[in-house]
Amino acid sequence: MFAVCVVLAVSGALFVDSPGARARNGPSPAEARRAMERAAAIMETATERARAATQAFVETTQRLPGVQNRVAVAQGRVAAAQVRAASAERASARAGRALRVAQAQFDAAQAAVEAAREQLGTYVRSTYQGRSYMVLSALGAGGGPEDLLDRLNYVERLVGGQGRAVDAVERRRQDLAEERAAVAEQKRQADVARAAARHALGEARAEQSAALTAQAEMESLLAQRRNAVHVAGQERQASVARYNEARAESYRIGQALREAARQVRGGTSRIRGSRPRMLTRPGQLSMPVSGWKSSDFGWRFDPYYRRAQLHAGTDFAAPAGASIRAAADGVVVRAGWNGGYGNYTCIYHGGNLSTCYGHQSKILVWAGEQVSRGETIGLVGTTGASTGNHLHFEVRVDGNPVNPLGYL
Numbered sequence: 001m002f003a004v005c006v007v008l009a010v011s012g013a014l015f016v017d018s019p020g021a022r023a024r025n026g027p028s029p030a031e032a033r034r035a036m037e038r039a040a041a042i043m044e045t046a047t048e049r050a051r052a053a054t055q056a057f058v059e060t061t062q063r064l065p066g067v068q069n070r071v072a073v074a075q076g077r078v079a080a081a082q083v084r085a086a087s088a089e090r091a092s093a094r095a096g097r098a099l100r101v102a103q104a105q106f107d108a109a110q111a112a113v114e115a116a117r118e119q120l121g122t123y124v125r126s127t128y129q130g131r132s133y134m135v136l137s138a139l140g141a142g143g144g145p146e147d148l149l150d151r152l153n154y155v156e157r158l159v160g161g162q163g164r165a166v167d168a169v170e171r172r173r174q175d176l177a178e179e180r181a182a183v184a185e186q187k188r189q190a191d192v193a194r195a196a197a198r199h200a201l202g203e204a205r206a207e208q209s210a211a212l213t214a215q216a217e218m219e220s221l222l223a224q225r226r227n228a229v230h231v232a233g234q235e236r237q238a239s240v241a242r243y244n245e246a247r248a249e250s251y252r253i254g255q256a257l258r259e260a261a262r263q264v265r266g267g268t269s270r271i272r273g274s275r276p277r278m279l280t281r282p283g284q285l286s287m288p289v290s291g292w293k294s295s296d297f298g299w300r301f302d303p304y305y306r307r308a309q310l311h312a313g314t315d316f317a318a319p320a321g322a323s324i325r326a327a328a329d330g331v332v333v334r335a336g337w338n339g340g341y342g343n344y345t346c347i348y349h350g351g352n353l354s355t356c357y358g359h360q361s362k363i364l365v366w367a368g369e370q371v372s373r374g375e376t377i378g379l380v381g382t383t384g385a386s387t388g389n390h391l392h393f394e395v396r397v398d399g400n401p402v403n404p405l406g407y408l
Helices: 002-015 020-025 029-042 048-127 131-140 145-234 236-266
Strands: 292-295 298-302 307-311 314-317 323-325 330-337 343-350 353-360 376-379 390-397 400-402
Touching: 029 048, 048 145, 145 236, 236 307, 236 330, 236 343, 236 353, 236 390, 236 400, 330 353, 343 376, 353 376
Parallel strands: none
Antiparallel strands: 292 314, 298 307, 314 390, 323 376, 330 343, 343 353, 353 390, 390 400
16 A cells, blocks of 8 residues: 555656546656656655665666557557458458369369360261261162161261260360369469568567566566565655654754844854845845756655655756856855765855755855855755756755745
């Protein structure tokens, strides 16, 4: 039940707005990238193993619709190919039967020719060999004119039978030639039908192989997703502990910023340099990095561990080593390693307003340094609880995180 709930929750959270066509074929590359970014942002304070499981789950979830579509298409092609193969096989069988009928008719015609030839031979032997004798016997025999006429008619019938026998042989030979041509045509058609049946059967086997490959890929993706859910369950306790530590650390940062601001305002701070100019309204901060927004500020629900967590800043994706610039004039009040934030810098700008910069590959300022708007204070990286090069940018008022977009 836990695995089913996880699959449904993550799939719903990531793909609730996917249109039908993309649901069948999978998300576009841009949608896939955004889904990965959302998942990474949600799981950024989880353990590394849990984050890897999340990435595997999201990747397989993205690929699964396309693979399922290929399985369905492949199965449809298999069915169509099997229909074509069955039809071709039936056509081949019909052609075979027609060939056998034509062969039987040819054999009968050939037998008729042989019979006609035998009959012709009989007439030849009974007429040409004995014709003169029979005629002379008929003429020389006794009796009246009527008897002679009867005997001559008999002789003529014998001679006429010979002619009919010759005609019969010729007709049978013509029939035999026609049947021979019919057999040849039926054999050609049977050969074509057998070749078509073999080709259709080969196509069906190839389509079946493709369908099995797609099915195996789909089963592999499903197995990977099940394994990701299993890993997430194993990492639950450790990841929840990290969530709690990240929340506690954010609270400590807020306290430290409030104390630093109080000291700067009261002039009791050991931070050197002039007090920063007070910022009194939103929209006075400049962009801290050249990149694109990859994750918003706000509360997120982690469907793996059924917990809501605050993403205290806005993430801007940028290349490793890109310059991070101070969003306004101010005094550096924190600069160093800070747990899940990695290399982390905070600048107090006055008016209880501070900005913080996380996951840097390198910090280029130190606590107590006065910085100017646009000055490079560090380089983009992926230190701490991060899944890729980006800047985690926070705006804090009286130490409490607020949405940075309202101040840029």
